[in-house]
Each structure stands twice: as structure tokens, then as C-alpha cells.
Amino acid sequence: MRYNDFGVxxxxxxxxxxxxxxxxxxxxxxxxxxxLNTVYPSTDHPESYYFNPDKGRVLSEYQFVYISKGKGSFISENTKKINVTKGQIIILFPGQWHSYSPKKETGWNEYYIGFEGRIIDEIAANGFISPVNQVLNVGVNEELVNLFST
Known part of the structure; x- marks a missing residue:
């Protein structure tokens, strides 16, 4: 499998x-x-997206963050701090405090997409995604990486 390892x-x-x-x-x-041993996150993001992992942040949209390589952690107002590893998706909810970051010893590759609208609100309201189960095991999957990359 080939994964983008080269650039932001x-x-x-x-x-x-x-x-x-x-x-x-x-x-x-x-x-x-x-x-590994890199400062996270990159300071190149707009102010509304940039965050300090020690303080966390609140977004106004949903995000799916797919980890294709490496290890780290995730915490939110509904989830105690848990380990995250390759092949997992972190689901972020609008208006919910959260934080995540790679381990300094391993780093990670993250693909992400942020979105909003009545369709995803309805999907969440019907329980297909939930703030009580925000880290899903989907496996390391080149097709999923390709969806983020196209």
C-alpha cells in the first residue's frame, strides 16, 4: 500500500x-x-482551526480525522483520554471540546475532512455517529486514503 508520507x-x-x-x-x-519529535499541530492553519493540544478547542463543524500511520491520544468532554493508532477515525462534533495529538516518539499521518449541514445533523440525531463513541476502528485502508486525497 502507498500512503502520502511526503508533505502537508x-x-x-x-x-x-x-x-x-x-x-x-x-x-x-x-x-x-x-x-516523530515534531511540534504539533502546524501553525499554518487559520486561527479558527489551530489549537494547543494542552488546552484543546471547540469547532463549529464535524470532522473526521483518519490516522493512517503512528500513534497518539484523543480526549473530549464525553471521552476520557484514550490511545489512538493507525486505522482509526476520530469523529469530532460541533460545539464539543476536544483535543488530540500524536505521540512524540512515533508521530502520525492524519487525513481530515471538516463538514456541516442538515444531512450530517440528521445522521448524528439518528445515532449513526455519536459523541459517546468518537474513535472508530476502520483499519488501514488505501481506498479510504484515496477518498481523502482526491
Whole structure:
């Protein structure tokens, strides 16, 4: 399997009122390889996305963060600090405090997508994703990586 190990690639998209009428909009998508002993996160993110892992943050959107390589940890207002490893997706919910970061000894590769809208609100309201189960084991999957990369 080949995974992007080379460079940071992220985009923050402008969303219009017309786009929001569709019911689901993508706000950001990206990839970050975090080498071992590297400061995390990169300071290249806009202020509304950047965070200090010791303090955490609250987003106004959902995000899926897929870890394809390495190890780290995740904590939220609903989840005690847990270990995260390759092949897992962290689900972030709007309005919910959270923090996550790679272990300095291993680093990690993270792919992420941020989105919002009535469609994902309905998916969450119907229990298909839940703030009580925010880390899912989906396995290391090149097809999933390709979805984040296209």
C-alpha cells in the first residue's frame, strides 16, 4: 500500500449560502504527516482551526480525522483520554471540546475532512455517529486514503 508520507496538503474552502442549501458542505480537507519529535499541530492553519493540544478547542463543524500511520491520544468532554493508532477515525462534533495529538516518539499521518449541514445533523440525531463513541476502528485502508486525497 502507498500512503502520502511526503508533505502537508490542506485546503480551507469558502462556502456560500447557496452551497448551504444543498444540505452538506465541506469546509476543509487535508493531510499532515507529523514526524516523530515534531511540534504539533502546524501553525499554518487559520486561527479558527489551530489549537494547543494542552488546552484543546471547540469547532463549529464535524470532522473526521483518519490516522493512517503512528500513534497518539484523543480526549473530549464525553471521552476520557484514550490511545489512538493507525486505522482509526476520530469523529469530532460541533460545539464539543476536544483535543488530540500524536505521540512524540512515533508521530502520525492524519487525513481530515471538516463538514456541516442538515444531512450530517440528521445522521448524528439518528445515532449513526455519536459523541459517546468518537474513535472508530476502520483499519488501514488505501481506498479510504484515496477518498481523502482526491
Amino acid at each position: 496538503d490542506f485546503k480551507y474552502l469558502l462556502v456560500s449560502d447557496k452551497d448551504r442549501k444543498f444540505g452538506l458542505t465541506i469546509n476543509t480537507v487535508g493531510f499532515q504527516p507529523i514526524a
